[in-house]
Amino acid sequence: MTTPATADNEGFCATLKFGPGYDAPWLVMRDGSADGLKRKIGEAKESGLLETMGKASAYVVTLAPPKADKAAGQPSFSGGRVQNSAGAESGHKGDLTCDHGARTHVAKGTWEAYFCNADERAGEAKCPPAFLDKKTGKFAVKR
Numbered sequence: 253m254t255t256p257a258t259a260d261n262e263g264f265c266a267t268l269k270f271g272p273g274y275d276a277p278w279l280v281m282r283d284g285s286a287d288g289l290k291r292k293i294g295e296a297k298e299s300g301l302l303e304t305m306g307k308a309s310a311y312v313v314t315l316a317p318p319k320a321d322k323a324a325g326q327p328s329f330s331g332g333r334v335q336n337s338a339g340a341e342s343g344h345k346g347d348l349t350c351d352h353g354a355r356t357h358v359a360k361g362t363w364e365a366y367f368c369n370a371d372e373r374a375g376e377a378k379c380p381p382a383f384l385d386k387k388t389g390k391f392a393v394k395r
């Protein structure tokens with residue numbers, strides 16, 4: 253997933269997460285100025301948008317397919333970047349890293365993949381995910 257560099261991406265961006273996990277729903281707000289962003293967050297709070305989002309998010313996460321297995325290590329955020337303490341899980345083969353370092357393993361329902369940890373907010377482009385190829389048993393980026 254790449255984000256084209258448009259005027260919308262300039263200035264300030266706030267991501268409000270509705271949960272502690274990597275897959276928690278989030279609300280992103282952008283504005284060209286810090287004051288504008290502050291005003292938007294205030295409006296979101298006063299209009300009840302945040303409460304609505306919180307309730308909707310709590311419902312939406314119940315619709316997600318069950319995880320095939322619990323991730324061994326939840327990625328944590330440190331210094332603005334995702335730090336994956338687990339890294340590649342034992343026995344996994346294939347494209348487990350990229351130019352941005354260790355990828356993050358995500359398993360849901362019928363699929364699992366390693367995702368790039370590039371920081372899009374810092375202008376880095378994410379590499380495509382490496383999905384598990386069940387025929388070869390290896391994680392591979394589709395080219």
Ligand SMILES: [Zn+2]
Nearest residue numbers: 350352368379
């Ligand atoms: Zn990458």
